[in-house]
Amino acid sequence: MTKEELKIQLKEQIISYLNLMDVTPEDFADDTEFFGSELGLDSIDSLELVVLLEREYSIKIENPAEGRKVLVDINHMADYILEKGKV
Amino acid sequence: MKVVASYIVSPQETHIDDVENKEIELRNCSTNSLEVIEPSWRDYIPMNQLRRMGKAVRIGTGAGLKLIKKHPKFENSDAIILTTSNGGLEDCIKFLKQIVFFGEGALTPTNFVQSTPNAIAGNIAMATSNQAYNMTHVNGSFSFADGLRDAGFFINDQPEAKILLGSVEEISDYNYRINELRGDYKTEKINSLDLISSNTKGTICGEGAAFFGLSNNEDGIEIIDAATLLSAEPNQIKKFINGFLSENKIEPKEIDTLMLGYNGDVSNREMYDYAKDALIPESNVFTFKELFGEHPSVISMGFWYATMLQKGMSPYREPLRDANKKIDTVLIFNQYNRNENSLVLIKK
Numbered sequence: 001m002t003k004e005e006l007k008i009q010l011k012e013q014i015i016s017y018l019n020l021m022d023v024t025p026e027d028f029a030d031d032t033e034f035f036g037s038e039l040g041l042d043s044i045d046s047l048e049l050v051v052l053l054e055r056e057y058s059i060k061i062e063n064p065a066e067g068r069k070v071l072v073d074i075n076h077m078a079d080y081i082l083e084k085g086k087v
Numbered sequence: 088m089k090v091v092a093s094y095i096v097s098p099q100e101t102h103i104d105d106v107e108n109k110e111i112e113l114r115n116c117s118t119n120s121l122e123v124i125e126p127s128w129r130d131y132i133p134m135n136q137l138r139r140m141g142k143a144v145r146i147g148t149g150a151g152l153k154l155i156k157k158h159p160k161f162e163n164s165d166a167i168i169l170t171t172s173n174g175g176l177e178d179c180i181k182f183l184k185q186i187v188f189f190g191e192g193a194l195t196p197t198n199f200v201q202s203t204p205n206a207i208a209g210n211i212a213m214a215t216s217n218q219a220y221n222m223t224h225v226n227g228s229f230s231f232a233d234g235l236r237d238a239g240f241f242i243n244d245q246p247e248a249k250i251l252l253g254s255v256e257e258i259s260d261y262n263y264r265i266n267e268l269r270g271d272y273k274t275e276k277i278n279s280l281d282l283i284s285s286n287t288k289g290t291i292c293g294e295g296a297a298f299f300g301l302s303n304n305e306d307g308i309e310i311i312d313a314a315t316l317l318s319a320e321p322n323q324i325k326k327f328i329n330g331f332l333s334e335n336k337i338e339p340k341e342i343d344t345l346m347l348g349y350n351g352d353v354s355n356r357e358m359y360d361y362a363k364d365a366l367i368p369e370s371n372v373f374t375f376k377e378l379f380g381e382h383p384s385v386i387s388m389g390f391w392y393a394t395m396l397q398k399g400m401s402p403y404r405e406p407l408r409d410a411n412k413k414i415d416t417v418l419i420f421n422q423y424n425r426n427e428n429s430l431v432l433i434k435k
Contacts, residue, residue: 017195018138019138019139020138021134021137021138040134040135041135042135044139044196044197044200045135047195047196048195048196048197051193051194051195054192054193055189055193
């Protein structure tokens with residue numbers, strides 16, 4: 001899977017996990033920040049994203065500081081997944 | 088204690104504004120499952136909360152907040168009381184499945200948070216910054232009568248109180264299949280509006296949310312009493328109904344209208360027939376489950392329908408018996424599971 005394919009898959013998974021109504025993968029850019037942007041995600045969503053990484057990519061985030069670095073936008077998440085060699 | 092405001096979402100178009108003065112086209116569903124008609128909740132529930140809500144939480148929270156928007160005096164209610172049998176069962180089952188599937192690891196918070204029955208009253212309280220008494224009754228089909236009594240106790244202690252009382256139930260795959268397996272639903276498909284005249288076993292299911300604003304100090308429909316009995320024994324049920332009327336010092340002939348929970352199950356008519364033909368044979372008789380389906384909280388919808396008729400709304404359907412009497416004193420009698428009996432007495 002290429003990085004671009006991974007990003008599209010991630011967007012689809014985020015929309016599904018967070019039940020983002022009326023949002024399509026095309027509606028948010030790779031660098032749209034998850035928190036504090038028009039996506040309007042909050043702390044409960046950050047837990048859902050942690051669960052998504054564990055279920056879909058077998059990546060456990062146990063250190064909150066690490067989570068803050070990864071759960072920034074699609075680019076950061078995709079880089080982290082590739083770095084861990086999980087695709 | 089009086090009903091001074093109400094709002095209901097149901098399988099019929101009851102969510103429209105000024106519902107008591109408008110005609111609605113009745114749904115005649117042939118799937119044996121009457122699903123709720125939902126309005127858009129976007130003006131009432133923030134989007135980031137709405138997307139997390141399962142159906143029961145969504146219709147419950149939405150209906151409660153919509154009543155408050157229509158009747159702002161209930162924004163600072165002195166009590167929020169919610170009644171349900173199952174709450175958000177669909178989310179609850181999702182969460183339990185996750186526990187099994189993921190070995191108690193990697194569990195998402197949303198399904199758990201949204202599946203607890205008290206999420207509904209909690210959401211309404213948070214949305215309105217209301218820190219008053221907040222109670223959820225989860226006691227099968229007795230929940231609504233329990234909620235009415237709780238409200239009655241509360242208003243006895245605080246006569247100036249304003250109370251928001253709600254009732255919610257959803258159809259989930261889980262409860263539908265369990266109830267279907269135990270023979271609750273008809274095996275043949277029928278038109279829902281023909282439910283009451285059906286001559287086969289089983290019923291059809293429904294869902295919805297009904298909210299009421301209660302107060303002592305305004306004009307409205309007076310709630311005289313509510314009672315419950317767990318028994319399938321006909322003599323005990325007859326004694327229960329007669330005792331209820333005696334305790335409230337009312338003669339059967341003073342009841343001008345019966346609102347009965349006939350559910351189209353040919354094996355579940357005996358007690359309704361007793362009330363209609365033996366105990367109170369000269370009253371108007373209305374039914375409501377052909378409109379709303381059967382579910383543990385459907386008595387709240389029969390209650391809503393009765394209060395609307397008392398206020399002068401035209402009946403949605405011809406009564407089962409038209410005694411040509413004014414609709415002032417109404418006895419609502421409902422059974423669920425053949426052994427959960429609820430009575431509510433209301434007066435104009």
